[in-house]
Amino acid sequence: MADDRMEDGRPKIDRRGALECMIWAGTGVLWTIAGGVPTSLGLVGEAFAADPKGFTFLQISDSHVGFEKPANPNALGTLKEAIAKVKAMSARPSFMIHTGDITHLSKPAEFDNAEQVISDAKLQVHYVPGEHDIIDEERGKAYLERYGKGSKGTGWYSFDDGGVHFIGLVNVVDLKGGGLGNLGADQLAWLEDDLKGKSDSTPVVVFAHIPLWIVYPQWGWGTEDGMRALTLLKRFGSVTVLNGHIHQLIQKVEGNVTFHTAMSTAFPQPAPGSAPSPGPMLVPAEKLRSVLGLSSVTVKQGQKPLAIVDTTLAG
Amino acid sequence: MIKPKDFGARVTTPTARRTVLRTALVLAFAAAGVRPGLAEDAKAKVTIDNFTFAPAKLTISAGTTVTWDNHDDIPHSVVEKNKLFRSKALDTDESYSFTFTSAGTYDYFCGLHPHMVGKIIVKP
Numbered sequence: 336m337a338d339d340r341m342e343d344g345r346p347k348i349d350r351r352g353a354l355e356c357m358i359w360a361g362t363g364v365l366w367t368i369a370g371g372v373p374t375s376l377g378l379v380g381e382a383f384a385a386d387p388k389g390f391t392f393l394q395i396s397d398s399h400v401g402f403e404k405p406a407n408p409n410a411l412g413t414l415k416e417a418i419a420k421v422k423a424m425s426a427r428p429s430f431m432i433h434t435g436d437i438t439h440l441s442k443p444a445e446f447d448n449a450e451q452v453i454s455d456a457k458l459q460v461h462y463v464p465g466e467h468d469i470i471d472e473e474r475g476k477a478y479l480e481r482y483g484k485g486s487k488g489t490g491w492y493s494f495d496d497g498g499v500h501f502i503g504l505v506n507v508v509d510l511k512g513g514g515l516g517n518l519g520a521d522q523l524a525w526l527e528d529d530l531k532g533k534s535d536s537t538p539v540v541v542f543a544h545i546p547l548w549i550v551y552p553q554w555g556w557g558t559e560d561g562m563r564a565l566t567l568l569k570r571f572g573s574v575t576v577l578n579g580h581i582h583q584l585i586q587k588v589e590g591n592v593t594f595h596t597a598m599s600t601a602f603p604q605p606a607p608g609s610a611p612s613p614g615p616m617l618v619p620a621e622k623l624r625s626v627l628g629l630s631s632v633t634v635k636q637g638q639k640p641l642a643i644v645d646t647t648l649a650g
Numbered sequence: 651m652i653k654p655k656d657f658g659a660r661v662t663t664p665t666a667r668r669t670v671l672r673t674a675l676v677l678a679f680a681a682a683g684v685r686p687g688l689a690e691d692a693k694a695k696v697t698i699d700n701f702t703f704a705p706a707k708l709t710i711s712a713g714t715t716v717t718w719d720n721h722d723d724i725p726h727s728v729v730e731k732n733k734l735f736r737s738k739a740l741d742t743d744e745s746y747s748f749t750f751t752s753a754g755t756y757d758y759f760c761g762l763h764p765h766m767v768g769k770i771i772v773k774p
Contacts, residue, residue: 512758
């Protein structure tokens with residue numbers, strides 16, 4: 336990796352670079368893994384045409400169930416539309432991952448409503464929390480009671496499926512003033528231990544709510560110690576990092592690492608630095624579904640990279 | 651999970667605000683008689699708009715109650731760096747108040763979006 340791509344030990348990304356690789360969309364990203372490397376197949380609608388053969392999983396993010404502000408007065412309704420898209424897929428994905436902000440305010444009714452809608456897809460779902468999922472009185476207890484089974488610490492875990500090692504990380508807990516997302520020493524120690532004994536050729540998919548790399552620190556879009564996790568993953572031939580939080584698609588490739596952020600199913604947020612704040616972006620009602628979506632990923636053994644397909648609700 | 655210390659603090663919704671204000675005035679009068687040296691009834695405001703605390707730096711005298719009002723479409727919280735206080739998440743138009751009784755400099759941030767920071771300077 337050339338030094339000019341690094342800055343203060345972090346991957347350097349300027350605003351122009353971030354904007355160039357940004358795509359607007361919004362339902363879910365369909366991922367495929369080919370030759371051990373995750374590759375985007377694009378949005379879910381396009382994935383139908385691609386008819387991926389191989390092990391496929393879905394990413395869904397930022398449902399914000401309970402949100403009812405002008406940017407989307409019915410976030411539960413658009414989540415239902417996203418799940419309807421999943422149900423309509425011709426090739427059933429193996430499972431879903433949800434990269435956090437399931438709810439808007441961590442209220443029991445919001446968790447209940449989200450669960451009711453998402454379970455309709457009849458797929459196993461692997462969750463990680465967003466900062467909106469841990470603002471109950473006991474700061475995360477509600478999330479852990481529902482989704483924390485078998486996880487460590489504040490909800491991190493790993494599992495293997497389809498020849499891929501999946502790692503769900505939590506970077507929204509115990510954030511420090513003036514800082515960004517945070518993994519913390521305990522989780523990094525666990526990660527180091529988790530990776531021991533895994534061969535360098537094992538494809539790795541890491542998912543967490545806040546982008547693990549520094550997208551736009553002025554808006555808090557990045558993880559303070561994300562680079563330490565990426566350093567632990569350096570020896571692996573194929574690493575795919577899936578995040579949410581920023582409610583828009585940004586993709587970047589750095590060496591063996593592919594970074595991808597998913598659209599929200601609830602409301603879009605502005606491109607980095609393009610608005611006074613990262614708050615919900617109001618788009619004309621008829622445009623809303625073109626900026627919400629899902630991602631689908633397919634893993635094709637023995638062929639080319641993991642394929643990610645991002646699909647908007649409009650398609 | 652560590653339970654936040656919530657002394658001297660309250661979270662109000664717009665509907666509850668009038669009752670709280672009346673209670674606060676009664677308390678302020680009662681307290682003024684006991685400790686005339688402190689500005690017990692002094693109040694100050696910090697507004698939250700566009701993921702920003704305004705004013706970012708606020709100077710008050712000891713005994714002043716500061717109220718944070720969230721005007722964003724996204725919840726925010728108010729967390730003192732040394733855990734002196736931590737509000738719950740404030741949804742749109744919710745507020746949180748804390749009475750500063752000791753002189754000093756207090757740095758705080760939003761627990762959800764920690765790049766949002768502010769400072770309260772309390773004069774004796």
